[in-house]
Amino acid sequence: ETVLTQSPGTLSLSPGERATLSCRASQSVTSSLLAWYQQKPGQAPRLLIYGASRRAIGIPDRFSGSGSGTDFTLTISRLEPEDFAVYYCQQYVRSPPAYTFGQGTKLEIK
């Protein structure tokens, strides 16, 4: 079973700053099957990035994803107040079929 480990657990930044969130897999992940989500308190998660680097519909271009193999990154180029939330990475493995989430990174206002 592939385990996704996100770091840091909590990231404290100010609006306008750049955020870099990491997702490391215990074994190589197919890039096309790696996604990122944003979840705000009391809300359902929202798909941000799929295929490691493709923005979902309606996602601002300040959000970008990169990486391959075992190391993936979500970057928010310039933080807006509404970006402070919890972020999860997620992967899909075809055999045996399973969907796995990282434990999440909380992005909080400094």
Place this chain on the structure above:
Amino acid sequence: EVSLVESGGGLVQPGGSLRISCVASGFPLRIDWMHWVRQAPGKGLVWVSSINGYGSNTRYVDSVKGRFTISRDNAEDTVHLEMNSLRAEDTAVYYCVKDGGFGNFDVWGQGILVTVSS
């Protein structure tokens, strides 16, 4: 507008059963894989179960195998999750989720709370 609305949650005793449902609108349900993802209070996201467009292929996380059954009624644009032998650790918000086509989840319901407690 594409949306998913869950129903049927509530309080159930350990060992009991509950069925939660999800109604889709704005897209033809029969085309897509559909999933259930849960989130225990204050915890992260966990995939629970999936079903293909025809209802002929189902998948489950190991912790619910033999206890939960996913099904769908495409004529009613509805997906169900039948949960039996419920345990305290099944307490969570359950989200109905649409498959995005790349092993991701592109549309989420608002979630429904299932509480297993005596």
